[in-house]
Amino acid sequence: MKKLLSITLLTSYFLSFHASAQEAPSIEKQYSKEIERLTKNKKLRAAFAQIDEQEEQTMKDLVTLTEILAPPFKEDKRGEVFAQMLKEAGVDSLWTDDEGNVIGLRKGVSGQSGYIGVDAHMDVVFPEGTNVKVTKVGDTLKAPGIGDDTRGLTMLLSMLRAMNKAQIKTEKDLLFVGTVGEEGLGDLRGMKYIFNKSGLDIDSWIAIDGGSLGRVSNAGLGSKRYKVVVKGDGGHSWGDFGLANPHHALGFVINSFSEEAWQYTSGNIPKTSFNVGRIGGGTSINSIPFESWMEVDMRAVDPKNLSEMESLFKQTVETAINRYNTSGIDGEVAYELIQIGDRPSGELPHNLPIVQRAMAATQHFGVAPSLSRGSTNINIPVSLGIPSVCIGRGGQGGGAHSLHEWFLNDETGPESIKLALLITIAQAGLKK
Template identity: 40%
Template structure:
């Protein structure tokens, strides 16, 4: 889901009073000397931001092995004077910048520690002019470094916020991590009942305001059968045939254009030899939707196709030495959700984008913000600034040209201060 500037402008016209106040907060904060001083600090301290971006990128953080980067990030939180710095049970790094109102809900500013790249990947940063290249440097190490720059800017400008700010480096955002970090933060962590708003810095584009969470269901479906010699046992049931029927029938499903809903057969494997009917094969399936209801309906449909494919294969060939079966194993469950365009958090963030001189677009994606959205907690994902490309590829890059970098970074900082409420 993506809205252009016209749709955004229309969405910002019919607003509740609380949202109008939030929009006014953006203008007031931006016009004030403290915010100007904070942006000046982002500019003055930019070389340090770049140095930390390189430093953190070169600490490997493969899936489920974010510990080394997490320890380094926690050390930086402590050095910056955050309180209650901790690494929780799953590996999230947390630290608090206190607010002036002890009763206020926490505002979270986060980025994710993990990358998609496996252990052993060369993460040495290479530089060509203002372009830095390394696996994971944009997704999401730039976000991590920007969070640190925000803390220093707030301190340098002596900005106090009414609400306390919880800064977080999350684990498990990518792939099979299944949002385990942010899931723990909101369902089992020490702050699970204290969070009132959530920002995720992910990617670079400062114009994107991700207010819709694309949910996903992922399965590894293991098909089993008796197996046998390709010639001597010819005619018995074959789990590959059931898998093939599953894929064929799944790709006959017609889906609505809205809400956007998709499926993919993505990974297959199994078998032992070219001259053997396999005893076991597997198929990985990814299903996504902006709507929790549409995703649940698709999941039911696909699992029904799997069951029917098994039944059909057992009816089509001999089961004299055994039958084919299927075991759908869940390997991912990202909840769908949304923060409405009229919510003060979305309006404030969009106003911050506009105030920085960009054109805001409202979009849906799959990020850490999915989890709080699904719980009804206002959440958005925004870019950390600058330009980037080739995410999830080993030649991933970011452009660290200072002017565009600081301009983009100012968006999240302005939205954060306006949301947390600048203390007078």
């Protein structure tokens, strides 16, 4: 399979798929038959049995990794422990790249070029000092980050152990990866490094991140994120009254952008959103601030709309600042736009082999697959036309990105690991 799909092919697929995105996708018979053949293989069935047998160890791994806090840009401690776990589970080689991604290689037997990557992200949204001690209430485990995406890391370990114990050999090389920088301002830095700087020849990618058994993401929701910093001289609220005020100027910006962006997003276009998520600055209630700032998130299904929203944003900021500076105030403010996030959009066709395999494998476990889009690690390969899917971690969970996050390992827990393994082996090829 050619690694990079042609732009023409992707465009035609995108137009046809986008129009029917809400329809139930069809699964081609050849892939259903392929999955059926694989699940009858004795070694694969033995691997499935191993996944069941090692569930206690998998849950121990979940507690161990959850209790190692991995704040944004500080995933190294968790990475060291995860690397040791990969080594003990049995990889042929192991390394941590310059960005911090932990990568374990399990060699295939064919000598074919192009790696099949399987990943979960190591970072969580919580800052240093967060209490990540796992507590147990009945069968439910509670701790920040226990589901998103620490659970995914333990699935990789379970898959690897099961493959080794069942002596499964794949045709193509596999990479088991704990990635960095998936959350927030991490801006997919781990995946950007792998696909743009590492030099690794990636054939296809499978990410595990969120959602229940049955979720198959084949599309990336793109976003642009900016920090707007407005600066002035600052002064006393009474003694310097009338002096240019960065907060007041930022108010002009927010009002102008909100009006223009709302009008744009209310048009007949694929879903596009905007949000002012954080605002800050100032020293006291009776001081004219010397600085005011906000952080803005813009998202869109269609890359064209995302680009247009970005242009609209930049123009309205400039216009609003100019309008404020000419409003009769004393002096003026200056502003700076700092890009803090750039996640590309993209969508892969439902008849692409990896998507078909993911859906057929999901159906094998008695769950109707549903295609979706999200802001996940596959945004990067999908935007490059590299075959990729993101699947759910199974079990039950809730409270993601909150201090009361929880995970319950019900019957879909081990099934989700088997599903990930089945998709991976289908994509990599099982040596007969």
